[in-house]
Amino acid sequence: MYRQPVLKNRRTLLERAEKFISDVYFTDCNLRGRLYGDSCPLQSIASFISPKRIPFSEASTQKFEPYTVGDTFGPTWWTCWFKVTLTIPESWRGKEVHLLWESDGEGMVWKDGHPVQGLTKEGEKTSYILSDCLQSEDPHSFTLYVEVACNGLFGAGQGSMIATPDPNRRFSIHKAELVIFNRDVRELLTEFEMLVDIVKELGEREQRGYQALFTVNEMVNRCDPTDPSSFSEAHNLACKFFNQRNGESQHTVHAMGHCHIDSAWLWPYEETIRKCGRSWVTVISLMEKNPEFTFTCSQAQQFQWVKSWYPGLFSRIQYFVKKGQFIPVGGTWVEMDGNLPSGESMIRQFLEGQRFFNQEFGTYCKEFWLPDTFGYSAQLPQIMRGCGIPNFLTQKLSWNLVNTFPHNTFFWEGLDGSQVLTHFPPGNSYEMKGKIEDLVKTVKNNKDKGRANHSAALFGFGDGGGGPNQLMLDRLRLVQDTDGLPRVQMSSPDQLFSQLQADSSLLCTWTGELFLELHNGTYTTQAQIKRENRQCEALLRDVEIASSLALCRSKTFSYPQEKLQRLWRLLLLNQFHDVIPGSCTAMVVEDALKYYEDIRADASILLHEACEALGSKGSTAGLFNSLPWERQEVIEIKDGPGGLDLVLVEVPSIGISTIKAIQPVTAVSVTCQADGTVVMENGILRTAINQDGTLASLHLINANREALSDGCRGNQFVVFDDVPLYWDAWDVMDYHLQTRKPVEEVIQPVHVVSSGGLRASVSFTLRISDKSTIVQEIVMDAMSPYLKFNTKVEWAESHKFLKVEFPVRVRSPNATYEIQFGHLQRPTHWNTSWDWARFEVWGHKWADLSEHNFGVSLLNDSKYGYSIHKNTMTLSLIRAPKAPDSTADMGAHQFTYAIMPHTGSFQDASVIQAAYNLNFPLRRMQCHPDTKAWSSFSVTKPVILETIKQAEDAKGTLVVRLYESHGSSLTATLCTTLPVKEAWHCDLLERRDPARPAHVTSDGIMLSFRPFQIVTLLLVL
Ligand SMILES: [Zn+2]
Secondary structure, eight states: OOOOOSSSOHHHHHHHHHHHTOSSSSTTTSSGGGSEEEEEEOSEEEEEEESSOOOHHHHTTSOOEEOOTTOEEOOTTOEEEEEEEEEOOGGGTTSEEEEEEEESSEEEEEETTEEEEEEBTTTTBOEEEEESSOOTTSOOEEEEEEEEESSBTTBTBSSSTTSOBOTTOOEEEEEEEEEEEOHHHHHHHHHHHHHHHHHHHHTTTOHHHHHHHHHHHHHHHHOOTTOGGGHHHHHHHHHHHHTSOOOTTOOEEEEEEEOOOOSSSSSOHHHHHHHHHHHHHHHHHHHHHOTTOOEEEEOHHHHHHHHHHOHHHHHHHHHHHHTTSEEEESOSSSOBOSSSSOHHHHHHHHHHHHHHHHHHHSOOOSEEEOSSOSOBOTTHHHHHHHTTOOEEEOOGGGGOSSOOOOOSEEEEEOTTSOEEEEEOOTTOOSOBOSOHHHHHHHHHTOTTTTTOOEEEEEESBOTTSOBOOHHHHHHHHHTTTOTTSOEEEEOOHHHHHHHHHHTOTTOEEEESOBOOSSOGGGGTSSHHHHHHHHHHHHHHHHHHHHHHHHHHHOSSOOOOHHHHHHHHHHHHHTTBTTTTTSOSOHHHHHHHHHHHHHHHHHHHHHHHHHHHHHTTTOOEEEEEEOSSSOEEEEEEEEEETTEEEEEEEEEOTTEEEEOOOOOOSSOBEEEEOTTSOEEEEOSSEEEEEOTTSOEEEEEETTTTEEOBOTTOOBSEEEEEEOOOSSOTTTOOOGGGGGGOEEOOEEEEEEEEEEEEBTEEEEEEEEESSSSOEEEEEEEEETTOSSEEEEEEEEEOOSSEEEEEEEEBSOOOSEEEEEETTEEEEEESSOOSHHHHTTSSEEOSSEEEEEETTEEEEEEESSOOEEEEETTEEEEEEEOOOOSSOTTTTOEEEEEEEEEEEEESOTTTTTHHHHHHHHHSOOEEEEEOTTOOOEESEEEOTTEEEEEEEEOSSOTTEEEEEEEEOSSOOEEEEEEEOSOOOEEEEEOTTOOEEEEEEEOEETTEEEEEEOTTOEEEEEEEO
16 A cells, blocks of 8 residues: 555655665665775775787786875876775675775776686776675685776867867776675666656656656655665565556567777777776676677777787687677678778678687577768668668667668668668667667657567677676566566577567668768868778779789789788778768777878788789880779879879770870870960860869860850869867858858969870969868870879868869769769758768769760769769868767878860760779789780670689689669670689679589570669689
8 A cells, every 4th residue: 555645746756765875965874885895995905007909928027116096006008907905804704795896997807817706887887796795705805906907988188079089188996895785775776767757757657657657756654775775675666566567568678788899999999809898898787687688899900909819818708799688780790981992892891800709609690780980872771781680780870960770670671672671769869778768769769669579789888898787678577567667688689680570560761871971071181091092992902803813824823812801901991980070089980091101011922923823024115004994094104214104005894904095186285375274185175274273174075065164163272261169170050151162273274294294283382271282184185085183282281171163064963973883872962961961972983974975074082072062073182070989080182183175974984994094093004015915804884893802711712793884774794805614793791603514615604683782703714
């Protein structure tokens, strides 16, 4: 029987219950004040400080100095090791004993040489349990080590989280002692807290909220904090409430523990390794006590780190993976950025990830897991499907600044029509705490009510916060099936998606990309990382192709599989969703650039070795063309008799030839006009260049068509103020467009550098400000369909955005942008909020604006940010954000873009091929003097042969990957001069489809394609 409340006053009852468990008020007499019993000081603490992150074996042998609690240590990024000796008082028999450790930084307890528990105040983990119930025969004395990293969960931002890290921060231990922990008080506190939260979350409209209110009020009446024997009465009241069951129709929340660990962000890669160790060891010890507890964990790279740094922990993880509690998810090497990596890079993310999970845990992931990225390529569904993945979990679109995404559970249909079942946890978080608020939000926010009756709730502190804690598990356990709340079950992605799939008939479909209406500056920030990524992607591709060909041409050549795997993994690591977007600190940038240097150095050697084998170690200058079409290009020979010589050469499709000069159909001419403009012409294009480097005209000769808009100037540099609301490196806001200023100050006007023949070029210098300049060479080559802009910028700005504009004489409501293995269209108008929210978009090597029978393409060699509004095509070049890296993008930049007017469609005009040509230089090599021009592969035009590599599991078998690039259905022929014995279709993980042999005839291999379809073959040699 409940006692009648004195007055009908909801507020006093609610606040009374809140105060009864408050950790601020009335702790002298409330229940919270009883959580801990007696305490006892430690016997001794001594410390040793290290600038490096060293292993335990090394740390434990160092000389430790006495340490007094409260003393400071540091600075930032150092590590302080503590040696702790303690003896538990005899009188604590029968009690639960904790080492209470409240400190700054991130801690790890080591016992008997093994990591046993992470300690982070920010992640609500401040206790290490020494004994659940102390017995007299138990050891009472211990020596422990605590390794404290001098950084917070989110690094050490000076003033705000994303500010540049403070290098001189000091750290301290605030409390280190032994305490008796009253488990019965904790359990009762949890019941109180959950009831109070039910009252608050269900509000005044729900009958059930009042039942919770009267229950919790009566619990306060019955519970005497000083008398534990009164607890059971209060507990029974709580049980009665929580055990009132739901009806069958209630929504089910699939709770999964999680700890989102950014592979690098506001801290360097090396610290992430320890974040994983600290977090996962904590998760494992929770699993030992809570057999129902499940934890999802992504990113093969992090498992690989833990495997090599914490082998003991890794084998315990393997044990819990087998038990189904520790669940590897995602299938990728890292949680990569969803926009910028190339198509092949995305496939390699899955190839390396899935193969790692299969090798270490005997399973392939069935879901892609990417909660935190700044957009999702429309090609991802096909790539997922090809890697054995039918399901996708993410949630970042809840960050959209303008439009609310309409679904939580839906089918996502990609560019080629592939579909994946997709779920956005409706709670809009991947760091829930198991609270009532989380559960209510999950049900309330679900935009597919009546269509999907299952949702995920990911709970646990991220970024090294150790993931879930016991309290979260206790909370969720209490409300597994409580009337008025969603049903809660510990679950796995597999269970969730099976349930969603089983009842999916009412689900909606979203077609095309998932564009994030925020963080659009990340297509441009940290230009050097972007450039290195693009060039290293090209380099690794070429090494693989050259090595594959060398394998066929030379008996002694061995394919550098392990070396290539190492380099790919470095490249994939830098594609992490805070590295390639440029949203990381200077330390991370430094590491990333070092990895790129490593890739370049080693890959160049591998390319050289492969080319040597291809060219039979000859001494005649030759060229290797890795692209699947014949190329005629002007190249520079630096070792020519006159220093720098130009030659027009021809190299066959995926093949080699010696350098042999051919004559152009039309030579390039340069004329300086009386008005100071310079006119260049190559038979295809004619352009007039003003003194300030802008284009007065760009004429497509055969079509007699001017490409530039009347009275407008092409190649116009413009600078914008670029001050976002908060996320500095991430965001460029709509209002920056109102601050456009053309760069007009000429330091050195246009003058001729190359005077025609094979190449005409002019150079000029502009001043952006007193600190920043642009030097550009505009190049027109014989036979080239595009005009090239080789650009050098000295950049020392603050919160400015440099772009270049081409107002063109084309009218179209849509522009086309290259993405992974294809292209898509986005509007050039701002009709609806969905249109104008895309004022800054991403694309890869080219973008095109075409009307019927004419268009202009803008190509680039290392940029990703575009905006095409009305008839102005703009390429984003350089930003200058100051957080989290205050030096971001300062200094020298070098990049090339090109403009290509064309008749017909961009498909017919070979824009795609031109953009490949701009990005994949002909590689110099040495051949035997009598080497005949040789082509290994060629393929019908709209199909692009993207990849040739040795199969992962079969020496002497090549993997060849092609895609349809125009968006058409067709049959194509792949021709090869290699001795192919048999050919098989396989998936993107290179698993042969025994039902689909590919027919090899004397004419080649006939293949059929759907629009944008990726086809992978195994060629047995
Ligand atoms: Zn993240």
